Amino acid sequence: MGQAYSAGLTVTDSIILRKERILPLKGQVLVKKGDKVKAENVVAETLLPGKVIPFNLANKLGVTPQQLVNFIKIKPGDKITKNTVLAETKGLFGLGIMKTEVLSPIEGEVENISSVTGQILLREPRIPVQVKAFIDGLVTDIIEDEGVIIENKSAYIQGIFGLGGETFGELKMIADSSDDELDVAKIDSSCAGKIIVAGAFAPYHAIDIARKNGVKAIITGGIDDQDIKKLLGYDIGVAITGHENIGITIVCTEGFGRINMAQKTFNLLKRFEGYKTSIHGRTQIRAGVIRPEIIIPLQFEEQELVAKEVTMPILEIGTVIRIIRQPHFGRIAKVTALPEELTKVESETLVRVLEAEFEDGTRIIVPRANVEVIES
Amino acid sequence: MQYDEKRLTRIVATDCGSTTTKAILIEWIDGEFRQTIRGEAPTTVEAPLNDVTKGVINATQELEELARLKYHNPNIKFMENGEFVIPRKGDIGVDAYVSTSSAGGGLQMMVTGVVASMTGESAERAALGAGAIVMDLIASNDKRMNHEKIERIRELRPDMILMAGGEDGGTVKHVVEMAELVASADPKPRLGSGYKLPVIYAGNKDAREEIVKTLGEKVDLIITDNIRPKLEIENLLPAREKIHNLFMEHVMKQAPGYNKLMEWTVGPDHEQVPIMPTPAAVGNIMQAISKEENIEVVGVDIGGATTDIFSVFTKDFIFNRTVSANLGLSYSISNVLASAGLENIMRWVPFDINESELRNMIKNKMIRPTTIPSLLEELVLEQAIAKEALRLAFEQHKSFASSLKGMQKQRDISEAFSQSVSGETIVNMMTLDLLVGSGGVLSHAPRRNQTVMMLIDAFLPEGITRLSVDSIFMMPHLGVLSEISSKAATEVFRKDCMIYLGTCVAPVGKSKIGKPALYAKLELPDGSVFEEDIPFGEMRLIPCEIGKVAKATLKTHSGLILDADRKKEITVDLHGGVVGIVLDTRGRQPFVLPTDKNERISALKKWMKALIVYPENILS
Numbered sequence: 001m002g003q004a005y006s007a008g009l010t011v012t013d014s015i016i017l018r019k020e021r022i023l024p025l026k027g028q029v030l031v032k033k034g035d036k037v038k039a040e041n042v043v044a045e046t047l048l049p050g051k052v053i054p055f056n057l058a059n060k061l062g063v064t065p066q067q068l069v070n071f072i073k074i075k076p077g078d079k080i081t082k083n084t085v086l087a088e089t090k091g092l093f094g095l096g097i098m099k100t101e102v103l104s105p106i107e108g109e110v111e112n113i114s115s116v117t118g119q120i121l122l123r124e125p126r127i128p129v130q131v132k133a134f135i136d137g138l139v140t141d142i143i144e145d146e147g148v149i150i151e152n153k154s155a156y157i158q159g160i161f162g163l164g165g166e167t168f169g170e171l172k173m174i175a176d177s178s179d180d181e182l183d184v185a186k187i188d189s190s191c192a193g194k195i196i197v198a199g200a201f202a203p204y205h206a207i208d209i210a211r212k213n214g215v216k217a218i219i220t221g222g223i224d225d226q227d228i229k230k231l232l233g234y235d236i237g238v239a240i241t242g243h244e245n246i247g248i249t250i251v252c253t254e255g256f257g258r259i260n261m262a263q264k265t266f267n268l269l270k271r272f273e274g275y276k277t278s279i280h281g282r283t284q285i286r287a288g289v290i291r292p293e294i295i296i297p298l299q300f301e302e303q304e305l306v307a308k309e310v311t312m313p314i315l316e317i318g319t320v321i322r323i324i325r326q327p328h329f330g331r332i333a334k335v336t337a338l339p340e341e342l343t344k345v346e347s348e349t350l351v352r353v354l355e356a357e358f359e360d361g362t363r364i365i366v367p368r369a370n371v372e373v374i375e376s
Numbered sequence: 377m378q379y380d381e382k383r384l385t386r387i388v389a390t391d392c393g394s395t396t397t398k399a400i401l402i403e404w405i406d407g408e409f410r411q412t413i414r415g416e417a418p419t420t421v422e423a424p425l426n427d428v429t430k431g432v433i434n435a436t437q438e439l440e441e442l443a444r445l446k447y448h449n450p451n452i453k454f455m456e457n458g459e460f461v462i463p464r465k466g467d468i469g470v471d472a473y474v475s476t477s478s479a480g481g482g483l484q485m486m487v488t489g490v491v492a493s494m495t496g497e498s499a500e501r502a503a504l505g506a507g508a509i510v511m512d513l514i515a516s517n518d519k520r521m522n523h524e525k526i527e528r529i530r531e532l533r534p535d536m537i538l539m540a541g542g543e544d545g546g547t548v549k550h551v552v553e554m555a556e557l558v559a560s561a562d563p564k565p566r567l568g569s570g571y572k573l574p575v576i577y578a579g580n581k582d583a584r585e586e587i588v589k590t591l592g593e594k595v596d597l598i599i600t601d602n603i604r605p606k607l608e609i610e611n612l613l614p615a616r617e618k619i620h621n622l623f624m625e626h627v628m629k630q631a632p633g634y635n636k637l638m639e640w641t642v643g644p645d646h647e648q649v650p651i652m653p654t655p656a657a658v659g660n661i662m663q664a665i666s667k668e669e670n671i672e673v674v675g676v677d678i679g680g681a682t683t684d685i686f687s688v689f690t691k692d693f694i695f696n697r698t699v700s701a702n703l704g705l706s707y708s709i710s711n712v713l714a715s716a717g718l719e720n721i722m723r724w725v726p727f728d729i730n731e732s733e734l735r736n737m738i739k740n741k742m743i744r745p746t747t748i749p750s751l752l753e754e755l756v757l758e759q760a761i762a763k764e765a766l767r768l769a770f771e772q773h774k775s776f777a778s779s780l781k782g783m784q785k786q787r788d789i790s791e792a793f794s795q796s797v798s799g800e801t802i803v804n805m806m807t808l809d810l811l812v813g814s815g816g817v818l819s820h821a822p823r824r825n826q827t828v829m830m831l832i833d834a835f836l837p838e839g840i841t842r843l844s845v846d847s848i849f850m851m852p853h854l855g856v857l858s859e860i861s862s863k864a865a866t867e868v869f870r871k872d873c874m875i876y877l878g879t880c881v882a883p884v885g886k887s888k889i890g891k892p893a894l895y896a897k898l899e900l901p902d903g904s905v906f907e908e909d910i911p912f913g914e915m916r917l918i919p920c921e922i923g924k925v926a927k928a929t930l931k932t933h934s935g936l937i938l939d940a941d942r943k944k945e946i947t948v949d950l951h952g953g954v955v956g957i958v959l960d961t962r963g964r965q966p967f968v969l970p971t972d973k974n975e976r977i978s979a980l981k982k983w984m985k986a987l988i989v990y991p992e993n994i995l996s
Contacts, residue, residue: 237711
């Protein structure tokens with residue numbers, strides 16, 4: 001076989017991006033097709049239903065569920081405030097002596113009253129939710145009542161793993177080279193509100209100092225698993241992240257441990273130092289894969305917004321690859337042969353392999369499953 | 377509907393998994409059904425393709441290409457214009473196409489009950505038995521506040537809900553209260569917003585009217601027989617059938633391309649063969665083996681994301697299935713570390729490794745789940761993690777596979793002092809006859825001896841137990857194939873799917889290292905004799921070919937026992953396999969590993985050498 005498909009992460013200085021910005025429930029879209037938006041602009045908003053508070057009114061009143069109807073003062077759909085009388089007994093001899101009143105514990109509305117269980121459901125006021133544009137760009141489509149599509153031209157890097165949600169800020173290089181460790185001495189108040197770039201590694205104490213200095217996000221080659229445990233207070237079980245509330249967003253471009261940032265990624269970030277950048281750490285490595293993204297919007301003309309057809313990266317002779325498992329984890333090589341037959345590797349596993357050459361001319365044999373294509 | 381070999385000469389079966397679609401070809405050759413060719417392709421339920429049939433076409437094309445090569449016949453074709461040709465006409469077409477599916481996350485359910493350990497557990501058993509992943513069990517007596525339950529129901533977005541609760545004639549109030557919570561959460565289905573969420577009610581029949589009033593307008597309500605009509609009776613079948621029907625009618629129709637796929641899965645007369653959830657198909661096969669051979673069976677399927685355990689125990693062939701949704705060897709590998717703890721993983725590793733290095737290695741596998749261990753050390757580590765994933769999943773299974781909880785049990789005087797209570801596990805390792813392994817790490821281990829070691833260390837079989845492995849993971853295909861030909865499914869299962877690894881003999885009890893534990897005399901089919909008084913704390917491997925039997929005389933010392941009758945001496949036939957017969961005197965109940973690191977490493981090396989698990993260089 002002369003070629004094969006292989007997964008890879010995108011790192012490019014120019015791509016046409018198309019982002020759906022959708023509300024969790026139907027609501028109101030605040031912009032129109034053709035509008036130019038900034039990352040920080042709110043593009044759609046809605047009101048989420050409030051929390052439901054159930055409680056047993058019949059019990060509180062000391063009557064059976066069937067009797068409740070005689071004492072109740074409200075009906076489904078009624079608006080209530082805190083201390084609205086929900087139900088009251090008539091008291092002794094119907095004179096109001098020793099009567100029992102049940103007051104609403106919340107402000108909101110009455111959702112349901114059950115004569116079987118005597119339970120009522122009250123709903124707290126609605127909670128407003130807003131969706132921001134997240135990237136500077138052009139609104140190219142509106143999904144009625146749900147959200148918008150925003151497109152732009154960007155320099156774009158997919159990370160391998162991240163923590164923390166969406167944010168944006170100016171890109172600032174801290175590392176001088178892709179094998180640097182994030183230097184605490186270089187993190188000060190000038191980093192506040194910025195997205196800073198480390199090289200091969202960001203240790204816990206440096207992340208902590210960055211957080212204290214108001215840094216919005218860190219981009220690093222590698223990170224240590226135990227440092228993540230320290231940051232979160234728990235061990236990550238399944239890689240579904242992005243919701244962490246740690247006061248900073250972190251995007252890893254290579255993986256766990258100390259791993260040099262791929263030179264291409266490092267150079268790209270360096271080239272765009274000072275640019276406004278959007279970033280998120282959302283990662284999901286099961287069905288519906290989501291990877292963290294670093295998006296650096298560029299100037300563009302509307303007619304440029306034509307997305308290239310999606311192609312699967314192909315492994316063939318001459319393809320540049322990155323090795324993504326030991327041995328040689330993180331190193332870059334060029335494919336020299338793609339033998340068809342299964343080959344036994346050190347672990348005695350019979351696998352499809354490829355032959356590749358490092359820059360210094362040494363040759364290796366690697367399982368095809370353990371490489372990713374670096375797209376040019 | 378069942379067909380004979382005259383109508384079924386060539387069948388394609390696929391399993392559409394979350395990442396890979398696996399296709400196999402089954403043919404009637406020389407008077408028997410055989411699995412002849414296997415192909416696979418990435419599953420295509422996600423963007424940009426969004427159509428599961430594309431992956432099926434690709435996997436089938438691989439089958440066609442390999443069939444042409446195998447039979448030196450360029451005319452062989454199973455599909456024309458992107459569809460199966462059914463029935464077969466000479467070189468063209470197949471007689472049937474069947475499929476299972478777990479793509480897009482499989483079938484995800486939420487269940488409710490009144491008492492979590494009674495009706496709640498019955499509902500969970502029904503859902504799991506139907507091949508679902510149970511996202512949560514919500515019961516009147518769980519510790520959560522009602523508003524928390526509502527929030528939970530709302531955020532889950534299951535494919536369907538199964539509601540149980542109350543024996544017939546029992547509580548109505550609690551069941552209706554649960555329905556009120558579901559109604560106020562107004563749950564939405566996971567896939568597609570254009571239809572109402574299916575809710576199956578299988579609780580107290582006296583509450584049906586109120587349930588219809590409460591839920592009838594908000595959800596697609598289906599009413600079926602009570603799952604627990606009396607405390608001592610569990611009636612799971614009607615609910616399971618409803619789940620299967622709804623899976624086809626609602627869930628599958630929403631998944632991309634499944635409408636087309638459902639039309640494709642037909643037998644020789646073009647009548648539909650429903651697509652089955654993958655675990656339900658594996659469950660069918662496990663139950664069929666157990667009934668046909670009249671044996672107790674435990675089966676495991678360990679994947680990248682989840683581990684499924686199936687068991688059939690007792691003379692009534694009681695079937696149980698559990699799925700440990702976050703125990704697996706790629707996507708979920710990091711969760712195995714979090715659940716088992718580093719120390720438990722390290723106890724299976726015959727060398728020292730830096731903790732931080734190991735943690736980072738595990739996380740790197742999680743974020744790049746398709747990579748494979750190329751270095752021997754990494755393979756040993758992955759297999760150590762597999763042992764812990766299997767052990768944890770089996771623990772969950774044992775506590776779930778129990779007799780019904782909450783039953784009043786009449787006891788005679790002889791039982792009055794025994795510890796037996798309702799809700800005890802029915803999994804009995806001593807009476808277990810066969811342990812079946814399946815899934816990448818077990819089916820594709822470079823040496824089958826590694827599979828044997830993983831199964832023994834994780835499941836700790838007791839007494840005499842046969843071990844086997846699914847050769848290339850085709851149990852799902854055969855499970856659905858049995859719907860149109862149980863003969864084809866059984867024949868292929870015996871000849872091509874199940875590989876007998878051998879038999880494990882493990883006396884139960886405690887002794888001192890080095891003290892005589894088991895006298896074993898094995899007369900092997902080649903006429904040779906193995907005879908040894910094996911000390912406690914050892915392992916021996918005696919080669920004995922697949923299909924052959926060794927006549928064994930086994931005698932234990934120091935109070936160790938060998939079978940359920942607590943016998944200390946038995947004469948028995950031990951079945952061979954591709955690995956052989958393993959004599960394991962490391963003890964059971966308890967099974968203890970040395971606590972001192974150096975002693976433990978040297979014991980592990982000794983056992984691994986005895987079983988020829990890894991190359992010498994890593995064990996010296």
